[in-house]
Amino acid sequence: MKSFLTAIFCIGFTLTSTAQISPFLQKGKNGFGLNMGTEKGSGFNGLFLELGTSVKGVFDAELSYYDLGFDQDELHLLSDDSKARYYELALTWWFLRSKPASFVDVNLGLRPTFELSDYSNFRYPTPDGAGVIRYKEFYNAAIGLRSNVVFHLPEKWMIQPFFNVEYEIGEEAEKTAQWSDYKTEKGMISSLGVTVGKEFVNQQTLYVSMRQYSNSYGIGDYFDLAVGYVFPW
Amino acid sequence: MKRFYLSLVCFAIALTSFGQISPFLEKGQSGFGVGAGLEKGQHFDGFSAKAGVSLNGVFDIEVNYFRDQIDQQLEEITLLKDDATGSYTEILLTWWLLRSKASDFIDVNFGLSPGFEFAGYDGYEYNIGSQSMEYKGYYGGELGVSSNVVFNLEKNWRLMPFYLLFYEVGLDKGEANADESKTNYHGFTSSLGVTLSKRLEKGNSVYFSFRQTSDTYSPGGFYNVEIGYILPW
Secondary structure, three states: HHHHHHHHHHHHHHOOOOOOHHHHHHOOOOEEEEEEEEEOOEEEEOOOOOEEEEOOOEEEEEEEEEEEEHHHHHHOOOOOOEEEEEEEEEEEEEEEEEEEOOOEEEEEEEEEEEEEEEEEEEEEEEEEEEEEEOOOOOEEEEEEEEEEEEOHHHHHHHEEEEEEEEEEEEEEEEEEOOOOOEEEEEEEEEEEEEEEEOHHHOOOOOEEEEEEEEOOOOOOEEEEEEEEEEOOO | OOHHHHHHHHHHHHHOOOOOOOOOOOOOOOEEEEEEEEEEEOOOOEEEEEEEEEEOOOOEEEEEEEEEEEEOOOOOEEOOOOOOOEEEEEEOOOEEEEEEEEEEEOOOOOEEEEEEEEEEEOOOOEEEEEEEEEEEEEEEEEEEEEEEEEEOOOHHEEEEEEEEEEEEEEEEEEEEEOEEEEEEEEEEEEEEEEEEEEEEEHHHHHEEEEEEEEEOOOOOEEEEEEEEEEEOO
């Protein structure tokens, strides 16, 4: 049963946001960013929306919301309308923002995160098949590193490969008719991706980002695709 | 049995070092490097230590040591004891075939890395039905390629994304009902990561590195963070 629970856990814990507002802005500029996208993994898919602000091109603060649906057959659930919502608050301190050449920016950030979730109708049988476990929620805290290199191309296009890694620790809650339990879990996740952006007037930028996630929980990778917009203020 | 061995092998085989002393040095310069780190995977966590030399900034010789604590409850088996450990030693040579300076601020390095590795497990005992089993460890050889791009930033900072790919072949050692057995393994391991370093006086460098490792033995990745020091001589 543990592997199954771990898999569930992982679905939630790996949903970290893009955290890339400041890299679209010049150092010293404030900005606002939003993005939305879709994600797909083994046994789940969903949508997400993120809003955030950059202060001086050095600190990002972001709020993210995810809405997921789960595959009953793939996860052996007892309900066909199992859903989850996640809420995430993330701060990123871009402690290294360097411009080694006119067309290249290199950015490295430290990123603490806090995340909450709420599951509905996420029920599955106990290992002996005699009872039902209801997975209720989890919450966690994480500390991560963000790295990217921005290549400024002709006609104000930019391409930005990035690699992020994060260590997480948290608790998940599950319940049966007889007991209620909280379990501590910890692990690491990483995401690798590319963002393509186009800058318009006044440094406003429209972008598309694609990512692949991996993790230490022993389940497969999953993917997301986002479109976003950043503008200075 | 084979499947079980494969799941074990992934603990160890993926623990290749990142083989990067020369990229911190000028071509033609020799140096010494040490590093220490922590790692976390699906069912293990531990620490790593390494020491090595670079000859003329072209050949690296490294000795790496890893020691991991392994969870008692694994995916398919439960160990009889809760204190199973694995110790790994690796000797790795890297011949940096290509060390090119693409511009004033970008170095590109590409190397060929043969190596030898051996591991010993302690307390890795379990039962399958009426059979008592013990996994003892493995030994094998590896051949890989190491690649990285070094961005030389302001104030002597450097950011170095890297990617390694290794092919490995060797023998697992175990015991079934006190009879010794050996099983062949082979597969690929890759590592993707980023190193941030600061160059100090006289070419000394301190670095911090984080990376994700994947392999053909299991669906999950594992992670390593390392700090180290490079001293030219």
